[in-house]
Amino acid sequence: MIPPLLDMKIYAAFDGRQNKKPLHELCMELLSEQKNTWQDLQQGYESLEAVRVRDITCSGFFVRVQHNPGRIRSTMAEVGEKGINGRPCFLCLNNLPEGQKGILYQEEYLILCNPMPVFSGHLTIAHYDHQPQSMVANIDTFLQLMKDFGSSWTVLYNGPKCGASAPDHLHFQAIPSGNLPVEKEIFEGERVVLITEIDGVQVSRAEGLGREMLVLEGDEPKAMANTFKRIMAVLREFSNTDDEPMMNVAGFHNGKKWCIMVFPRAKHRPDAFFREGDGRVAVSPAVIEMGGVLVTPMEKDFEHLDATIVEGIFGEVSLDRGIYDLFQF
Numbered sequence: 001m002i003p004p005l006l007d008m009k010i011y012a013a014f015d016g017r018q019n020k021k022p023l024h025e026l027c028m029e030l031l032s033e034q035k036n037t038w039q040d041l042q043q044g045y046e047s048l049e050a051v052r053v054r055d056i057t058c059s060g061f062f063v064r065v066q067h068n069p070g071r072i073r074s075t076m077a078e079v080g081e082k083g084i085n086g087r088p089c090f091l092c093l094n095n096l097p098e099g100q101k102g103i104l105y106q107e108e109y110l111i112l113c114n115p116m117p118v119f120s121g122h123l124t125i126a127h128y129d130h131q132p133q134s135m136v137a138n139i140d141t142f143l144q145l146m147k148d149f150g151s152s153w154t155v156l157y158n159g160p161k162c163g164a165s166a167p168d169h170l171h172f173q174a175i176p177s178g179n180l181p182v183e184k185e186i187f188e189g190e191r192v193v194l195i196t197e198i199d200g201v202q203v204s205r206a207e208g209l210g211r212e213m214l215v216l217e218g219d220e221p222k223a224m225a226n227t228f229k230r231i232m233a234v235l236r237e238f239s240n241t242d243d244e245p246m247m248n249v250a251g252f253h254n255g256k257k258w259c260i261m262v263f264p265r266a267k268h269r270p271d272a273f274f275r276e277g278d279g280r281v282a283v284s285p286a287v288i289e290m291g292g293v294l295v296t297p298m299e300k301d302f303e304h305l306d307a308t309i310v311e312g313i314f315g316e317v318s319l320d321r322g323i324y325d326l327f328q329f
C-alpha cells in the first residue's frame with residue numbers, strides 16, 4: 001500500500017509494464033509542470049541560464065568549469081556524521097517542499113526535479129523511505145534505471161563518503177547524456193584498455209584522463225550486477241574497509257548494452273578544500289566533477305582554476321593505478 005504522505009507527492013507513476021510513455025518523456029513532462037507550479041525550481045533554472053562555463057585543457061583531456069552560485073549548499077555540505085544528524089533529511093517525504101512532486105518509479109522511488117540544477121535536466125531519484133546510500137544492495141535498480149531512461153539520459157551515483165549530499169538517504173541522479181566530457185573521451189582513440197572479461201562483461205580501464213576510471217560493458221543484467229559486485233569487493237579489499245569502497249558511478253544503456261564508468265576514490269575532498277583564506281578551493285569532487293564538470297559556487301575559484309590545479313585535485317582524490325594489479329580474476 002502506498003503511504004498517504006507519498007500519495008500526495010505523486011505526479012505520475014512508472015513501473016515499466018503498463019506505461020505507454022517512455023520514462024524520459026514522463027520526466028520531461030514533470031520538469032515542465034514543476035517549472036510552472038514550483039517557484040524554487042523555476043528560479044533554479046533561471047539562475048542556471050546565468051552560469052558561466054569555461055573549458056580547461058589538461059594533459060590529454062579537458063574539464064569544464066561551471067561557476068554556479070546556486071550550488072553553494074551542495075558543494076559546502078557538511079556530510080560528516082555530525083552534520084547529517086543535525087539536519088532534517090531533505091529527501092524524506094515529510095521534508096520535501098510543498099510544491100515538489102515526483103514520478104513514482106517501480107513503486108519504491110520518487111523521481112524528483114533538483115531545484116539547484118547543474119544541467120538543463122537534473123533529476124534526483126530518491127527512495128521513498130529513509131535508508132542508507134548503498135550500491136551493492138541496489139545495483140539492480142541502478143541497471144533498471146539506465147535501461148528505463150534510455151540512451152538519452154545518464155544515471156549517476158555518489159558513494160556515501162565521497163559526494164552524496166544525503167549519504168543517509170538512498171538516491172541516484174539522472175542528467176541528459178553528453179554533458180560529462182568523459183562520456184565522449186572514453187571512446188576516443190585507444191583510451192579504453194581491456195583488463196578482463198567476466199561472464200561476457202568487459203572490464204576495462206580508461207587511460208590518460210588524469211584520474212583512474214573503470215569501464216564495464218555488457219548486455220546481460222545478472223552478469224553486469226555480479227561483475228560490479230566483484231569489482232566492489234576488489235576495491236573494498238584495496239581500500240581496506242568493511243564499508244562501501246569510496247567511488248562515484250555514471251552509466252547509460254545505449255539500447256543494446258550497458259556502459260558503466262566507475263571512479264574509485266582515495267578521498268572525498270582535496271586538502272585545498274579545507275585551507276583557510278585565499279588558498280581555499282571550493283570544489284567538492286563528486287560524480288559530476290569526476291565526469292569532467294567542475295562546479296564551483298565561488299567566482300574566485302572559477303577564475304583561478306587551471307590545468308595544474310585540476311590535475312592536482314584529480315590525482316589527490318582518485319585511487320592510484322595499483323588497483324589494476326588486483327584485477328586478475
Ligand SMILES: [Zn+2]
Nearest residue numbers: 089092130169
Ligand atoms: Zn531521508
